[in-house]
Amino acid sequence: MSSLPNNIPEKTIERLSEYRRTLLSCHEQGITHIFSHVLAGIHGITAVQVRRDLMLIGFSSDTKKGYDVEVLIDFIGSILDSRNPVNIAVIGMGHLGQAITKYFNGKGLKLKIIAAFDIDPEKVGKTVDDVPCYHMDHFEELVEDLDINIVVLCSPTNVASELVVPIINAGIKGVLNFTSKPLNFPRGIVVENYDITTLLEKVAYFVKENEENNL
Amino acid sequence: MSSLPNNIPEKTIERLSEYRRTLLSCHEQGITHIFSHVLAGIHGITAVQVRRDLMLIGFSSDTKKGYDVEVLIDFIGSILDSRNPVNIAVIGMGHLGQAITKYFNGKGLKLKIIAAFDIDPEKVGKTVDDVPCYHMDHFEELVEDLDINIVVLCSPTNVASELVVPIINAGIKGVLNFTSKPLNFPRGIVVENYDITTLLEKVAYFVKENEENNL
Numbered sequence: 001m002s003s004l005p006n007n008i009p010e011k012t013i014e015r016l017s018e019y020r021r022t023l024l025s026c027h028e029q030g031i032t033h034i035f036s037h038v039l040a041g042i043h044g045i046t047a048v049q050v051r052r053d054l055m056l057i058g059f060s061s062d063t064k065k066g067y068d069v070e071v072l073i074d075f076i077g078s079i080l081d082s083r084n085p086v087n088i089a090v091i092g093m094g095h096l097g098q099a100i101t102k103y104f105n106g107k108g109l110k111l112k113i114i115a116a117f118d119i120d121p122e123k124v125g126k127t128v129d130d131v132p133c134y135h136m137d138h139f140e141e142l143v144e145d146l147d148i149n150i151v152v153l154c155s156p157t158n159v160a161s162e163l164v165v166p167i168i169n170a171g172i173k174g175v176l177n178f179t180s181k182p183l184n185f186p187r188g189i190v191v192e193n194y195d196i197t198t199l200l201e202k203v204a205y206f207v208k209e210n211e212e213n214n215l
Numbered sequence: 216m217s218s219l220p221n222n223i224p225e226k227t228i229e230r231l232s233e234y235r236r237t238l239l240s241c242h243e244q245g246i247t248h249i250f251s252h253v254l255a256g257i258h259g260i261t262a263v264q265v266r267r268d269l270m271l272i273g274f275s276s277d278t279k280k281g282y283d284v285e286v287l288i289d290f291i292g293s294i295l296d297s298r299n300p301v302n303i304a305v306i307g308m309g310h311l312g313q314a315i316t317k318y319f320n321g322k323g324l325k326l327k328i329i330a331a332f333d334i335d336p337e338k339v340g341k342t343v344d345d346v347p348c349y350h351m352d353h354f355e356e357l358v359e360d361l362d363i364n365i366v367v368l369c370s371p372t373n374v375a376s377e378l379v380v381p382i383i384n385a386g387i388k389g390v391l392n393f394t395s396k397p398l399n400f401p402r403g404i405v406v407e408n409y410d411i412t413t414l415l416e417k418v419a420y421f422v423k424e425n426e427e428n429n430l
Binding site for chain 1: 225228229232233236237256257258259294295296297301303309310311313314315317318319324326364365367388389390391395397399403405406407408409410411412413414415416417419420421422423425426
């Protein structure tokens with residue numbers, strides 16, 4: 001029932017997630033307050049940007065010691081986190097799927113990878129860091145039983161299209177797609193397509209530009 | 216010596232990389248021409264966006280059959296690709312490092328992962344899909360010998376900061392950082408920080424927003 005949702009740009013959401021991770025790390029180190037320019041420096045952006053992002057979510061801090069780390073962590077959480085548990089499944093337990101599962105495991109995040117799916121008999125029935133791997137044949141029923149909301153797609157690219165219908169039928173609400181095939185879903189299902197090739201080609205492009213500009 | 220570099224937004228660069236991948240796939244299937252609205256549909260964006268992106272790089276097509284797939288592939292290549300070989304190294308050969316190495320291998324891209332680095336004796340001296348894994352002790356000399364321009368950072372987050380100085384000293388020009396620690400480098404070194412947690416938190420946020428808006 002928030003009045004803000006549609007006003008927060010995607011990039012701000014990304015940065016809020018990043019700020020929180022930094023703040024959690026500060027908190028672990030016993031740091032209680034942080035100035036916007038310090039937070040900005042860690043993230044390689046300007047203090048103005050940090051203040052603008054926090055203003056957008058309605059957070060203000062006028063203490064002379066900077067932002068209260070704990071308060072800001074909670075405030076960002078109130079924006080980003082769902083009140084309900086967010087259960088995630090990984091589809092495709094190759095190296096990338098396993099990397100993502102292990103990466104999340106034990107991080108104490110609100111987002112939890114609770115199941116994996118594959119069709120390879122070598123993988124089905126096994127666990128990776130306590131996450132069980134099921135056969136895709138049981139995808140729809142298990143999504144319902146386990147209350148899975150989001151899938152991370154790490155399947156081979158050539159089968160990505162075939163997964164669209166099962167994902168829709170299962171009632172999945174969000175898809176993080178790491179295959180090379182951009183996927184479209186009906187309105188109401190959030191999809192983020194992140195091909196690692198694109199990230200690398202982008203870095204390579206800006207390296208080239210720097211070289212041409214003799215930086 | 217291009218006059219365009221600083222005029223092309225990051226997001227356009229990302230989309231050009233994505234368009235090219237789709238065009239290459241069309242080309243493989245024997246498709247010779249594609250309309251902007253078809254390309255747009257595949258990527259879940261508007262035809263106006265596609266045309267704007269291509270206008271930004273100076274590409275125009277007025278054929279009634281749509282864009283010539285091969286010509287557009289080459290044109291995007293002339294913008295994105297370096298004339299020199301782009302050699303990439305992966306630092307940290309855990310699951311993510313291995314996933315990225317295997318993913319790129321044999322894709323016929325201009326970007327090539329030619330080396331990996333780790334400190335784990337179980338990994339050093341081995342190869343993953345023909346990519347040799349060296350000890351980090353030899354990082355600086357091998358970057359020079361092998362003419363490596365870009366690194367993909369897949370190390371554990373807690374050692375990421377320690378890698379900044381060796382990366383600078385080695386003369387690396389671009390860093391794709393997958394650890395949870397945002398890293399800053401001096402001007403002249405391109406860095407993209409991509410924490411997978413952020414991508415997932417972003418999907419989860421928009422799922423939550425959809426639910427609150429009853430979509």
